[in-house]
Every structure is written in C-alpha cells, then in structure tokens.
Amino acid sequence: MATHTSPLKNVLVTGGAGYIGAILPCSHVVYVLQKTRQYKVISIDNNHNSNPAALDRVSQLSKSELPADATEIDIQSTEIDSHKCDLTQPDQVRAVFEAYGKGGIWGVVHIAVSSLSHVPKTNTSCPFSFSKAYKAVGESSEIPLTYYANNVAASVSLLQIMAEYDCHRIVYSSSATVYGTPPIIPIPETTQMHAYSPYGRTKIMVEHIIEDLCHSDRKWRAVSLRYFNPAGAHPSGQIGEDPRGRPGNLLPLLAHMAVGRVKDATLKVFANDYPTPDGTCVRDYLHVLDLASGHLLALNALGPDSNVFDPEATDFYKAYNLGKGKGMSVLQIVEAMRKATGFDYKYEIVGRRRGDVPDLTADPSLAQKELGFTAPQDLETMCRDLWNWQTKNPFGYGECY
Template sequence: MNILLTGGMGYIGSHTALLLANAGHQVHIYDNLCNSNIGTLDRVQKICSKSIGFSEGDVRDTEKLTKVLRDAKIEAVIHLAGLKAVGESSQKPIEYYANNVQGSISLIQAMQMVGIKTLVFSSSATVYGDPVYLPYDEDHPTSPTNPYGRNKLQVEEILRDLSVSDKEWQIACLRYFNPVGAHESGLIGEDPNGIPNNLMPVIGQVVNGKLPLLNIFGDDYDTPDGTGKRDYIHVMDLAEGHLAALIWLQGNPGCHTFNLGSGDSYSVLDLLHHFEKASGQKIPYQIVERRPGDLPEYYAKADKAEKFLGWKTKRKLSDICNSSWLWIKNSRKS
C-alpha cells in the first residue's frame, strides 16, 4: 500500500515510517520540519534498507498536499502532523488551532480532491479531561481542559461528521497515552527541536549535560510516592497500533475510536528509577510546584483495540528505559 505520513519525520512518525516500510508498504513523508530534523530520514532508511519518499511542506498548503498525494499515488494517510505541547497550547492557542484544526481540514480537502478515503488520525487521551472514572475507556466523557486537547477533539468531531456525510470513508482516531522509548537500534528516538516538553528527552538532556537536573512537578499527589502516575507506552508498540488500525480499516467504513495505552500506570519516580537502572547513572532532580492541569493519575482501558485490531502492548518499562538509554548514548555522539 502507498501510505502518506503527515508529520512523519517526528518522533512517532519516524518509528511508524520504519515499521510500515519493514512491513512492505511504500511510505512517503510530508513534514514542514518545524519540530524535527531532516537527518532522521537517513537514519530510518539505514535501519530498514528501503527508500522512503519525502516532501517538505505544511499541511495547510492544500494545493501542494494534493499534488503530493496524486504524484505518489497515495492510497491511505496517517495524519501525525500538528503541534503537541499542552502548556504551549495555552500560550499560543491560535497557532495551535491553525496548525491542528485548519491543517486537518486542509488534509481532508486534499484527500477529497484525489479520492482517498482511508485515514488514521493521531489523537490523544487529552480529549478525556479530568477523569470521571479510571481507567479511561472510549465511552468516557470528553471534556479537554486545554487548547491542545480541544484541537484533537474538534478534529475527531469533524471526522465523525465527514464519515456520516460520506459512507465510503474509513477512519480510525487513535487516542495515545504517553509515548516513550526508542527503536531498539538506538538510531532513532525522541529528538525535539528546542526545549523538550516530555519527560524522557529532559532526562536525556540531563544525562548529556545540557541541563543540570530534572524538575519533577509535585510530590504531594495521592499516589504511593506522591508523584504523578501515567500510562507509558513504548513508541514501537504505538507504531504497531497504527499498522493494525490501517489493516483493520480495510472493509470497515465509518469513524472509529481506539485507545492506545498499556493499561498500567507508573509514577515519574518509577520511570526515573528504571532509567537509572538501565543507564547505571544517577539522575539529579528537584521537586518543584505542580503544573496547572496535571492529574494525579490516568491510564487506558485498551480492550477495544485488542478486540478489533488484535493489538496490545508487548514492551515493558524496562524495554522503554533500555531503548531510551541506547538512543541517548548515540545522540550524545552525533
């Protein structure tokens, strides 16, 4: 299958591109490189020994996107492009709505122009908001508490309306929990431009001497060690979820929602101690004030993905930390 990955040069996109290429699909990446690096493409192609197409562009450029879809003879799209920092979304809401909502509409319009009607959308567990109950299942009420979460939910609603208006569309909205880890080769991993927002890249910058210590936001939550607990999912498990959704969509029209998570939760200190064990290094940290909107705990109920997609996580917290450490060591050399 010829598959376009918008935002495919990023963290999740690069791992998904690698998996799809290894599964025999022809992959073409469309990315504006605002939070990624062109060098990632060489590393992905080195691992899989296959050619991956690339076009630099913004998803809001409908005309260019339409041309890429047509020229590359694309049959299905995995839509990963978008801004993703929760805190930044509150500081720059219009930029987030423009990139994430307007960009998604532009992609849909380009797909309509070419007649492509199979789409896997990168959504987020952020759409749920404060938990009414745990674990979150797909029927949990949606009430996002920040612009980023509202972006994701609005795109989901647009896609549901689209699928009602045209019964030929095959759409999967994948609600991610907390992606971490790296490819087992250690050649690709999470490598954001600028100051990282996620836990593991910050740990990497501490290890590599770019930051003096790790800030842990709050140790007074109602959890065993006082730090927030999250559902961490290995990025390669997440990539496999995209492939499983793409396969299942063939012959399953409509708009379908799936949680992609492990179903377990680990605290910040749990993750930190596992990483220290994997790396053999102590990570200096300090406790600082809680961030507004952070929850004590959340995790997924992913039974629906297992039932319909035949997907569940395979990798453990130790695999997450071992692969992250290998990537961090390798990135230190580059």
Template sequence: MSILLTGGVGYIGSHAAVTLAQIGHKVVLYDNLSNSRADVVSRLARILGHAPVLIEGDVRDTELLAQTLRTYSVSAVMHFAGLKAVGESVAQPLAYYDNNVTGTQCLVRAMRRCGVRKLVFSSSATVYGEPQYLPLDEKHPTHAVNPYGRSKLHVEEMLSDLAVSDADWRIACLRYFNPVGAHSSGLIGEDPNGTPNNLMPYIAQVATGRRDRLSVFGGDYDTPDGTGVRDYIHVTDLADGHLAALNFLGRDDAAGWHAFNLGTGTGHSVLEVIQAFERASGMNVPYEIVARRPGDVASSYASSDKARQILGWQAGVRLDEMCISAWRWQQHCAQL
C-alpha cells in the same frame, strides 16, 4: 500500498514509517521539519536499506498535499503532524488550533479532492480530561482541560461529522497515552528541538549532563508518591498499533469513524520513571519538585481492551525496556 505520513520525519511518524516499510508498504513522508530533522531520512535508509521519499511542506498547504497524494498514488494517510505539548498549548492556544485543527481541515480537503478516504489520526488520551474513573476506556466522556487536548477533540468531532456525511470515509482515531523509548537500532528516537516538553527525553538529557536537573511538576497529587501517574507506551508498540488500525480500515465492517485507546493499562509515576531510567542508564538523575503545571491531571492510564478485541493489538514492552531503549538512543543521538 502507498501511504502518506504527515509529520513522517517526527518521533512517532518515523517509527511508523519503519514498521510500514518493513512489510512492503511504500511510505511518503510529509513534514515541515518544525520539530524534526531532515537527516532522519538517511537514518531510516540505514534501517530499511532505502531512503523513503520526503516532501517538505506544511500540513496547511492543501495544494501541495493534493499534489503529493496524486503524484505518489496514495491510498491511505496517517496524520501525525501536530503540535503536542500541554504546557505550550496553554501559553500559545491559537498556534495549536491553527496547526492541529486547521491543518487537519486542509488535509481532509486534499484527500477528498483526490479520492483518498482512509485516515488514521494521531489523537491523544488528553481528550478525556480529568478522569471520572480509571482505567480510561473509549466510553469515558470526553472533556479536554487544555488547548492541546481540545484541539485533538475538535479534530475527532470534525472527522466524526465527516464520516457521517460521506459513508465512503474510513477513519480511525488513535487515542494514545505517553509514547517513550526508541527503535532497537538506536538510529531514530525522540530528539525534540529546543527544550523537551515530554518527560523521557528531558530525563535522558539530565542523565547525560546536557541539563542540570529535572523539574517535576507537582508533588502533592492524590497518587502513591504525590507525582503524576501516566501510562507510558513504547513507540514501536505504538507503531504496530497504527499498522493494526490501517489493516482494520481495509475490512468490510470498518466504514465510518472509530476511536481506539493505545496504552499498556498500567500507570507509572514520575518518580517511578526516574528510578527506572537510573537503573537502565546507571546514571543519577537529579530532580526537584516544583509547582503543578496548568492543564495536567493527577492520573491517566488506559483500558485498551477495544484495540485488543477489534484490532488484535496489545502493547508488550515494559517500562524498564522502554528506558533501556531511550538510553541507547540518547547515546547514539550524541554521535549523529
């Protein structure tokens, strides 16, 4: 099967590309390189033995998307292209709605024009907002509390409406929690342009001395140690979840719109992650507690029972292994 991966050169997209290509799917990467690098393709070639196709383009370019879908006879799309930082979304909400919501509109228009009706959408646990109970399952009310989460929720609702309007659509929205870690080769991982917005790459840069210390946003939450608790999932487990969702969309009973959580079901605090990374790297990670970040919640972790029962998927990598792989990537990254 030929599969288009928007944002395919990015952190999650590149790992999904490996998972898909290694079982024989043809992957076409589509990326504007705003938060990724073109040399990822050469690193993917070292892993796979061949270089995937890369189309450099913006997800809001409907014409180029349609041309790409036709040229490569694409049968399904995995949509990763999106802005994804909570704090940045609070400061730049219009950019998030433009890229995430308008971009998805442009994508599905191109797909509809080309007769492609299978879509795996990269959503987020932020659609739930402040948890009313834990662990979060798919029946939990959605009430995003920041522009990033609201942009993901708007897209989910739009895709749900689309599936109701046309029974040929098969859409899986994957609400995943906090992706971390890197591929076992050490050749691909999370390497954001500029200052990292996510915890693990920032910790890694502090451990290597690229940054002086980590700012921990909030030390007075109602959690065991006062710092925010999150469900961290290894990126290769996440890639496997996308493959499981794609396989599900090929089933007779998969028509319509579906939401699945992808997480481990276990929450770890910021301080626990710091300690795990120090064990993995043997390095000290200085930090300071600062004011809470707007839009954050105290605790968020998943129930992934639905994904296990319907997709046959379950996360397997534990936090210490996540940190080991992230450290291996950080060391390789400095040499690339």
C-alpha cells in the same frame, strides 16, 4: 520475513520525519509500515520540528533487514518518497497528491500537528519541571489561533484534498488530552471528551470532523488513536527522540541530563501527596514501537477485508486508546532511568501544579479486542532503548537542523 510480489499500497504519512517535536512516533511508524513490505511510504513534513536525517536512517534500517532473496518490490518498500510540504499550504499538499493521481494514494496516516512544546492546562504529560525551562505550560492558550490553524484548518484542508483525489482512508493521531480530567481510571473510550486547552480542543474538533465526514459518506473509513506517553527508541539506536531545545517530556529530559546535554539540572517534581502509591502523579507509558504497531493495525483495519467495521453500520469510524493499561509514577520513571544510565539524578519535591491530574492510565481493552493491539515492552526496555539511542546519538541527528 517472506518476500512480496503484490503491488505496494501508497500511504502518505504527515510529519514523517519526526518522533514529532519529540511527542509523536512518526519515524517509527514509517519503519513499522516498511517492515510489512506491503506499503510504499510517502512522507510530507515541513521539518519545523524534525530532521530529514531520520527518514534516511529509517530507510537504511529497513534495507538492512531485507532477506537475501528480497524482490524488487521488497526493495521499493524501503524507499521513502519524501516531500518538504507544509500542511497549512493547500497548494503544496495538492501538488503531492497530484503527483500520484486520483486513487494513487491508498490511505493517510495523519500524525503531524502543531505541538510546538505543548503542555495543556490539564497536564497529560509528566508532572515535573526542569528549573528555568518549564515555559510551555499553557502555550496553546497563549497562541490559540496558531493551534487552530495548524491542527484544525490544516486537517480540514487535507481531508478536502484527499476527497478530490479519491483517497478515503485515514488514521488520525489523537491524544489522551481529549479526556481532560477523567472520572474513571483506567480511562475507557466511552469517557466524555472535555479538554481544558486549545490544543486538546483541536484534537476533539478534528475527531468530530472526521467522524462527521464518515457519517456523511460511506466511502470514508477512519480510525482515531488516542494515546498517552510514547517512550523508548528503536533497539538499534538508529532512530529515536530528538527534541529541539530542552526536552519538555520526562524521559528524554532524564536522558539528556545523563548524557550531559542538560547540565547542572535539578528535576522539580510537582508534589508527592497525590492518592498514588508514592504520592507522585502517574502516567501510562508505552514503547514507541508498540505505539507505531498500533498505527499499522489501525491502517490495516481500513482495508476492504477488515472485519473491524460492521458492514451495516451507519458510518465506518472508530476511536481507540493505545496504552499499556498500567501507570508509572514520576519517581518510578526516575528510578528506572537511574538503573538504565547509572546517573545519580537529583530531584526536588515542590508544590502541586494547577491542572495536574493524579492518574492518567488508559484502558486499552477495546483496541486489544478489535485491532489485536498489544504493548508488551516494559519500562525497563523503554529506558534501555532510550539510553542506547541517546549514548549513540548524544546530539540526536545533529546539532543543527
């Protein structure tokens, strides 16, 4: 990779230390930003659902990939300014912006959310269960005020502070949950947003807030990324998904079963009578590094030289799906992990679960056309990289946070 001498752009990443609560690809986004040698990452994270060691590993990994003739700016791009900061505490967030001054932060990648162990009533996650462990269904319905405070109120506060410090560029990590039960598969961005849980509604609300802000003030540029099921890990095995407690998503659960962190487990698959090739529910998986690259493309689209936005548009706001556009069933995932790990998974078919949708597959064609987004890595690669991470880090970043 070529060396760089131009000044780095400061980019703040919320939730920078996580995969996030095992849902979102924060540490991998930081890594992909660093690879460009064009951005200086400022991470803010309260470490509730993440481990600071992840950022140390990202930095080490980026340093190891520097060319022999790396410039001082190249080296600086591998260093992360990390701040323990709670987005629900405006004074803490403002202090970070104050440290860089007005105009000192070029843009924000807003990934941090209150995911806790979220699975909305209309489940866009995988339709499976681990015996005794599936207690997250409807969590946002049980504690809605927590979700609205952490996801909506904190986002509004962040946007207000950004405006105070002349920072008007934001990439927002949204979710496929905004689509509820979609009438069309694969799902285009034109699908009406209609979530069935407080978690999903918080995503819709923040999207609308950002769009309204862009419409009210043309200084703002924003992209919302609606993505589906990130999977895999960096091929080095240095960074990956490290969920707290029992995993709530299918692939990390299968990895934990194979490595022995989850013992005497039987996977419960909710029904095999759906109108899908093998009767089990289908979800759109994409490699976490492909997803992270989508964040980079979205961030680049906010620059002054980007042609993503029509200069005559009434606002500079876009929303894109990020997915492979190809769904995989629960049983296909189990079989792929069986091949990757050699582990003999036991599963049991049980009845349908209320709210499950047969097929949630993205139509990523708009992101492909306008951002140049691609997701080339296949399911075999996702499973191989996940298993490589898990075997090298059987207890993640450590047994205790």
